[in-house]
Amino acid sequence: MTAFTAILVDGYRELVAKKLFTLSMILSLLVVAVIGIGGLNEQGVTIVGFTIEVPFVNSTMFTPAEFYKLMFNSVGVKFWLGWLACLLALVSSAGMFPEMVSSGVVENMLSRPISRWRLYIYKFTAGLLFTSLQMAVFCLASFLVIGLRGGAWEPGLFLAIPLVTLLYSYLFAMSALLGTVTRSAIAALLLTILFWGFLFIVNSAETIVNGFRIGSVKECQAIEALIQKRKKENPDVDISDLQTELERDQSTLSNLALWHRVVFAVKTVLPKTDETTSLLQRWTLEASNMKDEGAEDAEEVAANAQKQRRRGGPGFGNSRAKTSVVVAAIEADQRSRGVGWILGTSVAFEIVTLGVGCWLFSRRDF
Amino acid sequence: MVSQNQNVISLECVSKVYGGNTHALRNVSLNVGAGEIFGLLGPNGAGKSTLVKVLLTVVKPTVARGEMLGKPIGDKKTLTRVGYLPEQHRLAPYLTARQAVEFVAALSGVDRATRKKRAAELLDRVGLSKWIDRRVNVFSKGMRQRAGLAAALVNDPQIVFLDEPTDGVDPVGRVEIRDLLIQMRREGRTVFLNSHLLGEAEQVCDRVAILVQGRVVKQGRMDDLQKEGSRQELTVRWGGSSASAGANSQMEVGLGGAVTLNSAASARSLPFRGVNISPTITAEGNHQYVFGDVDASAAQPALDAVRATGGEIISLVPMHQRLEELFMKIVIDPTTGKAPPPGAGS
Numbered sequence: 167m168t169a170f171t172a173i174l175v176d177g178y179r180e181l182v183a184k185k186l187f188t189l190s191m192i193l194s195l196l197v198v199a200v201i202g203i204g205g206l207n208e209q210g211v212t213i214v215g216f217t218i219e220v221p222f223v224n225s226t227m228f229t230p231a232e233f234y235k236l237m238f239n240s241v242g243v244k245f246w247l248g249w250l251a252c253l254l255a256l257v258s259s260a261g262m263f264p265e266m267v268s269s270g271v272v273e274n275m276l277s278r279p280i281s282r283w284r285l286y287i288y289k290f291t292a293g294l295l296f297t298s299l300q301m302a303v304f305c306l307a308s309f310l311v312i313g314l315r316g317g318a319w320e321p322g323l324f325l326a327i328p329l330v331t332l333l334y335s336y337l338f339a340m341s342a343l344l345g346t347v348t349r350s351a352i353a354a355l356l357l358t359i360l361f362w363g364f365l366f367i368v369n370s371a372e373t374i375v376n377g378f379r380i381g382s383v384k385e386c387q388a389i390e391a392l393i394q395k396r397k398k399e400n401p402d403v404d405i406s407d408l409q410t411e412l413e414r415d416q417s418t419l420s421n422l423a424l425w426h427r428v429v430f431a432v433k434t435v436l437p438k439t440d441e442t443t444s445l446l447q448r449w450t451l452e453a454s455n456m457k458d459e460g461a462e463d464a465e466e467v468a469a470n471a472q473k474q475r476r477r478g479g480p481g482f483g484n485s486r487a488k489t490s491v492v493v494a495a496i497e498a499d500q501r502s503r504g505v506g507w508i509l510g511t512s513v514a515f516e517i518v519t520l521g522v523g524c525w526l527f528s529r530r531d532f
Numbered sequence: 533m534v535s536q537n538q539n540v541i542s543l544e545c546v547s548k549v550y551g552g553n554t555h556a557l558r559n560v561s562l563n564v565g566a567g568e569i570f571g572l573l574g575p576n577g578a579g580k581s582t583l584v585k586v587l588l589t590v591v592k593p594t595v596a597r598g599e600m601l602g603k604p605i606g607d608k609k610t611l612t613r614v615g616y617l618p619e620q621h622r623l624a625p626y627l628t629a630r631q632a633v634e635f636v637a638a639l640s641g642v643d644r645a646t647r648k649k650r651a652a653e654l655l656d657r658v659g660l661s662k663w664i665d666r667r668v669n670v671f672s673k674g675m676r677q678r679a680g681l682a683a684a685l686v687n688d689p690q691i692v693f694l695d696e697p698t699d700g701v702d703p704v705g706r707v708e709i710r711d712l713l714i715q716m717r718r719e720g721r722t723v724f725l726n727s728h729l730l731g732e733a734e735q736v737c738d739r740v741a742i743l744v745q746g747r748v749v750k751q752g753r754m755d756d757l758q759k760e761g762s763r764q765e766l767t768v769r770w771g772g773s774s775a776s777a778g779a780n781s782q783m784e785v786g787l788g789g790a791v792t793l794n795s796a797a798s799a800r801s802l803p804f805r806g807v808n809i810s811p812t813i814t815a816e817g818n819h820q821y822v823f824g825d826v827d828a829s830a831a832q833p834a835l836d837a838v839r840a841t842g843g844e845i846i847s848l849v850p851m852h853q854r855l856e857e858l859f860m861k862i863v864i865d866p867t868t869g870k871a872p873p874p875g876a877g878s
Contacts, residue, residue, distance in 0.1 A: 172638030
């Protein structure tokens, strides 16, 4: 325990000595300040007395508390902490392991009565201090802003501390492994960023393919419902056009389902950075406030979708499925992925990465 | 503490092979007694640091049969009683001297109160009391070495491994470090000194081992090694050239062939080991000769010969073999006259 505390304190001193840590803290507080000075009125978002008209973000759509929580999640956690602050933390701590295994330092560490795997894990834990301290400050400031400005005291915000720290730990485990292998801070940093980019690509690919797959499912269901409706109205009606459309969509669905299975399998074994931070949104914000377009059946939806596409808007297939239905289905699908799956598979990957790092560190001569 | 005369390190066989064919250590076997300063000497790349790293679990040995402080080599708990100053060690630049020493103490399992007390005491002892709360990054190399020494002692170790402790230290600092080593011995600690500075080792070591290309080629007490092959310097005097010429034949017998008679009647200089030894003419006109490097076994017959020819023995001084001479004899290949290439052999 003495050694663990010493390594943690040493890690803290190392961070404090770095200007990047101080800079990152200041930026965190600035982000909270920016969130805090924003507000809502009936027209849109207000910033120090000026109103920026935003159609779907105004006081008729959100309460002040919801607005600040949305800002906390989407700007603070997803954008700032989930990306930029993590990047700064990686830059700041990429040298920790290469420095530990460098000549003149490693001898002092390894010649002590602590096993190598303990040293590795202790050092790794110390490396998480950057993010956890930054998160603690950010959450406390956000808690005060949302409480004072939004009138809602939301202790659930503090869940961001373990969640973002966990997100960072997936990446830092890789950085530690690469730093131990390459003994170079630059190589560890660049390769970790590449790995992060790979995770982003896999996650985006899965989200896109899954979106199309669900859209296609809903499209087929909408066409089937339309066929049923037409047959019910007139059993002799010609539905060959719909049948052709259905067959084509079912074929597309089959292809999309196959591709989704492949991408999903790859994603399953990798850390889920985006979904880890999304958990916070799931736990702190209510379900989607998206309003129904009001269209009733598939023909009407298709007509609306055609109009929307002519205006350059998005759509699924022939867009016989209502966008709100598809979006709700996608949200439901994402929510069906349990916390256990998201965190369990991610932590499993992290444990394997740490295990490989410990193994290499334990058997190597220095 | 382990009692005197007991071995604190006893190695039967330590080998380290890198990559299957690079032998860094080959069947190293040596003993280090309690409370002594033991010098491990050798040219660069001989395997000195590797051996220390094996003992301190920094390098995994290929074979390691032996004990340190009564426990098998590689036992982690034993390291609570061991201090180490690595070669070209680096202390974290963001720490003060006090924090750096306390950090090492904490890694060694020293409790908070003790490490605070000992860190302050030791930094004072190595002459850094005024710099105790200054960051290490402003220290000179010598100051860092002193801070490293304090860190090596902070867990009150029974054995202290010092790998080139005077590296980068100025002459005054070297003397201070040497005094510190002697002080450690006085306190009953065993000091394992890795060095290629032979003069330094000669001054402080009780016992040494010489490692060449991963093999211990010589080890023993410093006194014994110095006596081994030691020589004597003989100064004799004869009255006048005829006396000295007459003495030559006797000297030839006395020195067992070491002096070859110069047959010239006026031989004033005596060839000895290929060099003509010229006499010094004293104020009284006597011829005084100095024969250096006389074999110990040949000294007595030479004295008899001098006396028999009416010569006067001025002095016979034993000349201890310097460690450097011994080292060079061991390290230089007699067939090629060259030192082995640096690094471990294949």
